[in-house]
C-alpha cells in the first residue's frame with residue numbers, strides 16, 4: 462500500500478517522488494509511457510526532456526543559475542542526476558539527454574520506498590496524490606482535473622503576452638493612467654501607457670506583419686475533435702496580434718492598441734494608438750503588454766516591440782508565446798505549497814501548476830514532495846522565503862492575479878526589491894543572489910529541511 466501516488470514521471474514528478482521517499486513515505490509513481498505516448502516524447506525513460514538539452518546557465522547572478530544553486534543546496538535529486546550527466550557547455554548546464562533520463566530512471570527505481578508503475582492514470586486518484594503530468598497531460602486525466610477544479614480553471618494553450626521590467630521603460634514617453642481616469646484613486650492609474658502617433662503606429666504594424674514567426678507543430682494546433690469543452694474556445698478567443706494586424710491595418714487600433722478614454726498628460730490629447738502595460742507583480746517591477754499574445758520568434762519580439770515609444774530599451778523577462786500547454790489556474794486553485802484549495806490531500810507540481818523552465822519544474826516538484834510528506838505526518842508546511850528564487854516563484858504562482866494568470870519562470874522581477882538599490886544589472890544580479898543564498902542557508906539550518914529519515 463502506497464502512502465502517496467504521484468502521477469507523471471517527468472522532472473517534477475521524479476523530484477517529488479525522491480523527496481517524499483527520503484522522508485519515509487512509500488511512493489507509487491505512475492508514468493503512462495511507453496505504453497501510452499505523448500505526441501512529443503520518444504522513449505519510455507522517466508524525465509525525458511523533449512526539446513533543449515540545456516537547463517540554462519549555472520551563473521548564480523542570473524535567475525536560472527540562482528535557482529539551480531538553491532536546488533543543489535536542497536539536495537535536489539534531479540539536479541544531481543543532471544550534474545552527473547552534464548556535457549561541456551561553457552557556463553550552462555547541458556546534459557546528454559539519454560544519459561540523464563536513464564540515470565533518473567535507474568536511480569529513482571533503486572530508491573527505497575519508490576515503486577514505478579507504467580500505466581496511464583485516467584482520473585485523479587482519491588487518496589494522497591501529487592499530479593505532475595506536465596504540459597501534455599493525457600486527455601482523460603485532463604477531463605478529470607477540469608471536472609474537479611472547474612472547467613474554467615484548466616487551460617490547454619498558453620496564449621501569453623510578453624512581460625518586461627517596468628524599470629526598463631522610458632518614462633519620458635510612457636505614463637501611468639487608466640481609461641477614462643477610472644483607476645485606483647490612490648495611484649496614478651492602473652496601466653503604464655505607451656502612446657503612438659499615426660506614423661509610429663504604421664511603422665510598428667509593417668514590422669509586425671513582416672516579422673519572422675514560429676511555425677506551430679501539428680500537436681500544437683487546436684484539436685477540433687478534442688473532448689475538452691474549453692480547449693478550442695480559449696485558443697480562438699486569443700488571436701496572435703500579428704494575425705489580427707495582417708487582416709486589416711487598423712485592426713490593432715480598434716483592439717489591443719485602442720486609444721479610447723486615454724489622454725496623454727503631456728499633450729492633453731488622445732493619442733492615435735496606445736499600448737497598455739499591466740502590473741504583473743505586487744512590487745510593480747514587472748508589467749505585461751496587454752493583449753499582445755504572439756507567435757513571433759523571441760528575437761523578433763525584441764526588435765519589433767522595441768519600436769513602440771517607451772520600449773526602446775525594454776528588458777524582456779518573458780516572451781509572448783502560443784502553444785499547447787495544459788495548466789491550471791494556480792492562484793485560484795492552489796496554496797503556496799502546491800496543495801489544492803479544494804482537497805487537502807491533493808497537490809500539483811511542475812508545468813501543470815504553471816511553473817516554467819526545467820529548473821522551475823524541478824523546484825515545484827521539490828516543494829510539493831517535501832510538503833506532501835509534512836502534510837501526511839501532520840507537520841507544519843514549509844514555505845520558502847520570498848528572498849529565495851524558489852520562494853519567489855512559488856509566491857508568484859499563488860498570489861498573482863487569477864484573472865490574468867500565466868505560467869512563469871524564474872526571474873529577478875519576482876524577488877522583493879533590494880534594501881539598497883543597485884544600478885548596474887550585473888551587480889543587481891549579484892546582490893539578489895547573495896541575499897537569496899544567505900537567506901536559504903539560514904532557512905535550511907532553522908528548519909532542518911535537509912534531514913532525512915535514515
Ligand SMILES: Cc1cc2nc3c(=O)[nH]c(=O)nc-3n(C[C@H](O)[C@H](O)[C@H](O)COP(=O)(O)OP(=O)(O)OC[C@H]3O[C@@H](n4cnc5c(N)ncnc54)[C@H](O)[C@@H]3O)c2cc1C
Pocket residue numbers: 468469470471472473474491492493494499501502508509510511512513580581582583593594595596597598599602810811812813817818819820822
Ligand atoms: C514540445 C515541448 C518543448 C519544450 N521545450 C522546453 C525547453 O526547451 N525548455 C524548458 O524549460 N521547457 C520546455 N518545455 C516545457 C517542458 O515540458 C517542461 O519544462 C518540463 O518537461 C515539465 O516538467 P513536468 O515534470 O511538469 O512535465 P513532463 O516532463 O512533461 O512530465 C510529465 C509526465 O507525465 C506523463 N503523463 C501525462 N499524463 C499522464 C497520465 N494520465 N498518467 C500517467 N502519466 C502521465 C507524461 O508522459 C510525462 O512523462 C517544452 C514542452 C513541450 C511540450
